[in-house]
Amino acid sequence: MNILFVYSVDDIFSPVKPLRSHEEMQFGISYISSFLKKHGHRTELVVLSRMLGRTNDSVLRKTIESFRPSLVCFTAVTSEYRFVVKMASYVRKHFPDIYQVIGGSHVSLDPKGVLDNSFDALCIGEGELPMLELVNKLASGARVSGIKNLWMRNGNAIEKNATREYLKDIDSLPFPDRDMWQRWVAPEYRPSYPVLLGRGCPFQCTYCCNHALRKISGGTYVRMRSPGNIAGEIREVALGGSDRSHFYLEVETIGSDMDWALRLCSELERLSIELGRKLSFGTNLRITPNAELERLFSAFKKSNFKYIKIGVESGSERVRRDVLKRNYSNADIAHAVKIARKYGLEIYFYNLIGVPGETASDFGETVELNRVCLPDKAFAHIFFPYPGTELYSVCVRDRLLNDISGTELERCKATLDLRGFSRKQIQKSFVWFDYNVYKGHRPLKDLLTKVLISKCRSDVRLHRLYRTLSYSRVVRRLKKICSV
Numbered sequence: 193m194n195i196l197f198v199y200s201v202d203d204i205f206s207p208v209k210p211l212r213s214h215e216e217m218q219f220g221i222s223y224i225s226s227f228l229k230k231h232g233h234r235t236e237l238v239v240l241s242r243m244l245g246r247t248n249d250s251v252l253r254k255t256i257e258s259f260r261p262s263l264v265c266f267t268a269v270t271s272e273y274r275f276v277v278k279m280a281s282y283v284r285k286h287f288p289d290i291y292q293v294i295g296g297s298h299v300s301l302d303p304k305g306v307l308d309n310s311f312d313a314l315c316i317g318e319g320e321l322p323m324l325e326l327v328n329k330l331a332s333g334a335r336v337s338g339i340k341n342l343w344m345r346n347g348n349a350i351e352k353n354a355t356r357e358y359l360k361d362i363d364s365l366p367f368p369d370r371d372m373w374q375r376w377v378a379p380e381y382r383p384s385y386p387v388l389l390g391r392g393c394p395f396q397c398t399y400c401c402n403h404a405l406r407k408i409s410g411g412t413y414v415r416m417r418s419p420g421n422i423a424g425e426i427r428e429v430a431l432g433g434s435d436r437s438h439f440y441l442e443v444e445t446i447g448s449d450m451d452w453a454l455r456l457c458s459e460l461e462r463l464s465i466e467l468g469r470k471l472s473f474g475t476n477l478r479i480t481p482n483a484e485l486e487r488l489f490s491a492f493k494k495s496n497f498k499y500i501k502i503g504v505e506s507g508s509e510r511v512r513r514d515v516l517k518r519n520y521s522n523a524d525i526a527h528a529v530k531i532a533r534k535y536g537l538e539i540y541f542y543n544l545i546g547v548p549g550e551t552a553s554d555f556g557e558t559v560e561l562n563r564v565c566l567p568d569k570a571f572a573h574i575f576f577p578y579p580g581t582e583l584y585s586v587c588v589r590d591r592l593l594n595d596i597s598g599t600e601l602e603r604c605k606a607t608l609d610l611r612g613f614s615r616k617q618i619q620k621s622f623v624w625f626d627y628n629v630y631k632g633h634r635p636l637k638d639l640l641t642k643v644l645i646s647k648c649r650s651d652v653r654l655h656r657l658y659r660t661l662s663y664s665r666v667v668r669r670l671k672k673i674c675s676v
Contacts, residue, residue, distance in 0.1 A: 193331040195228060196261035197221045197237045197372070198252070198279060200272045202601070204241045209378035211239060214370070215386045215440055216377070220296065220319065221267055222368035227320040230366045233327055236261070237372040242275045249282055256287055263330060265323070266311075267296035270578050271602050277309045284310035291330055293342075295319050301404055301580030303343060312336075313344035317355050317409045318391075320365060341409075357411030362391060363421040367428060384438045384474075385429050389456075390416035393444035395478065396517050398582035399505075399547065399575065402444075416449065419456040423463050430467055438472045438498075445478030447488060457491035464496065474499040479520045479528055489535040499538035499568070502528065506544060507561030508554035515549045515583075522561055529565045541567040545621050547575045548586050551612030555621055562629040572625040573603040574618060574650075604650040623647050 199218055204210035211217070225235040238255045240248045256264075264283055268276040280292055295315035299306055306314045313336070315322055322341035329336050336344055340356040359365070368388070392414035393402040406413035422441075430436050446453050464471045473492075477500045492500075504525060505516055512518040529539050543558055562570050577584040577593065587593050592608050606618040621628075626642040648654040 193233050193263065193327055194259055194261040195225075195233055195235045195263045195265060195327060196255065196259055197225060197235060198240060198264060198266045198276070199237060200240045200242070200268075200275055200279070202241060202243065202271065204243055205378050207244060207247065209376065210241055210244075211373070211377045213380055213384055214373065214377055215384055217368075217370065217373045217386060218267065219368055219386075219388045219442070221265065222370070222372070223365055224265070224319045224323050225369035225372055226366040228324060228327060229369065231324055231328075233331075235369065235372060237376070239376040240275075240279060248279065252279060252282060253286065256283070256290070261290060263291045263293065263327060266292070266294040268294060268298045269296060270298045271576075273298050280310040291336075293323075293326065297401055297405065298579070300408055301401055307343060307345050307350055311345075313342050315341055316343070317341050317405075318359055320359065321356065355409040358391075358409050358413055358415070360411060360415070362415050363418050367425045370429070382438065383435055384440050385436060386440045386442050387422060387425055387429075388417075389422060389441050389443035389446070389475075390414070394448050395444065398515065398517050398586075399544065399578075401578060401580040403582065404580045414448075416443075416452055419452065419459040422456060423459040426460070426471065427463055427467070430463075430471060434469070437469065438474075441473055441475040443476055445480075446475045447477050447480065447483055447485075450484055450488065453488060454491050457495040457497075460495040470496050473497045474501070476501045476503070477528070478503065479524050481520050481524055483528075485528055485531045489531050489537060492537060493535040497537060499540060500532060501540045501542060502567075503542045504558070504561065505542070506547065506550065506554065507558035508550070511547065511550050511554050515547055516544075525561065526565055529567070538568040539565070540569040540571065541565070543570065543572045543625070545572055545574050545625070546606060546608055546610060546613055546615075546618035548577075548583055548590065548592060548608070548610065550610065552617050552621075553612070555613065559625070559628050566630070566633060570626065570629050572622055574606050574622050576602040576607065601650060601652060604646075605652075606650075619650060622650060 199221060201210060201216070205212040228235055236255065236259045238252060240251065266276050266280060276294065280294070283290060283292060292311050293313040293315060294306065294311045299314050300316045303314055303316060313326065318341070322339050325339045326336065326342065337346065337351060338353065340353050343350055343352045392406065393400070394414050396403050426439055460471065460473065473496065475497065479502060502525070505518060506512050507522065509521055532539050541562055543562065545555060577587040587608070604622065606615045606622070608618070609615040623643055623646045625646070627639045630639055
């Protein structure tokens with residue numbers, strides 16, 4: 193059976209190659225695709241973007257006419273949901289006989305009303321097993337009913353099935369389908385390949401939906417792949433080309449199980465020796481008090497880790513503790529940075545601006561912490577209240593959602609107007625973040641360029657103009673890369 197996956201992004205690299213790097217591949221549909229292929233089915237992918245306007249219709253039509261799928265599968269986060277509904281309506285209008293299903297975090301957390309649109313079914317939670325069951329029933333002509341994790345339309349009624357337990361042994365899954373992404377990713381000078389280390393998160397951050405997702409199914413939510421299984425996937429990717437040497441290890445935090453992390457580092461070190469060339473790695477680390485960072489970062493150096501990403505979120509210990517449920521001190525952060533630099537690691541900080549309960553003074557502490565630590569890269573995003581999160585409920589309770597009109601540029605455009613941190617102040621803090629962190633430490637021209645880019649990123653019209661003007665430069669760059 194032919195199955196088409198539809199993935200959408202907002203900020204694209206170019207009309208021809210919408211994804212900037214392999215790191216933008218989506219793991220959910222990649223695993224489902226490889227799982228279906230393992231069982232004899234054929235899959236294809238199309239990447240769309242609302243920035244492309246009517247071009248999406250022609251791309252989707254041409255793909256369907258050439259591939260002739262019997263099933264189209266959509267996935268959506270909150271910010272992409274309305275656009276995905278629009279694309280599903282296009283498919284329903286022009287290809288009414290194709291069965292359509294949607295999954296993803298938005299649908300899992302808020303399924304009510306989804307089947308009022310053009311979808312025949314929706315998937316709650318993990319999709320490998322329910323999608324295989326659905327595909328097999330469609331292929332055989334059997335009645336589509338009784339599939340756990342799926343809600344489906346049967347006539348005028350909606351059948352709501354219970355969820356099955358989270359898959360216990362994720363090592364049993366085939367490696368994610370990377371081939372499906374190849375035509376959509378821009379060639380890179382230094383390509384980086386993502387590898388998912390596990391599923392679920394042990395923490396309870398209030399801006400994240402993990403605490404809600406763990407409740408939708410039974411069984412164990414936090415599951416890590418074995419180090420040997422992870423190394424096996426990296427080996428397979430690395431053997432695909434000599435340029436496939438850098439990998440981003442995707443995980444909520446690599447430090448939640450120290451023994452497991454150290455075994456993984458040993459596997460990666462052995463793999464480089466086996467391949468006869470050094471692989472390099474980056475990953476995410478959640479700061480926790482009293483963590484054995486000397487042991488971890490020493491193992492990182494031996495296995496050739498190049499950088500770590502740290503979610504600082506706020507430099508205010510009050511905001512982290514009382515609002516975000518992230519319990520560590522600024523001294524813990526500074527200590528981690530000091531040890532990381534001792535072992536030659538680059539440090540990337542991620543910061544949130546404008547969370548409920550934050551004041552302009554609190555955000556001043558965020559800037560100050562970044563100036564003290566001077567990470568190699570400091571990223572800032574404006575808080576957006578995603579449904580299903582604890583902070584979304586806080587925003588509803590405190591009536592902060594009245595002025596939210598859409599989700600376009602939702603992490604670059606201020607929407608909340610807080611009592612101690614106005615929308616105007618939040619937007620200004622975002623635009624001038626790099627300047628305020630690195631002034632006196634980096635060239636003024638570079639910092640003012642970042643200010644201009646941030647300004648374009650936070651205004652819909654300026655953003656579209658910026659992307660339009662960039663496309664010709666991008667196309668020239670792609671031609672240059674492809675000719676090398």
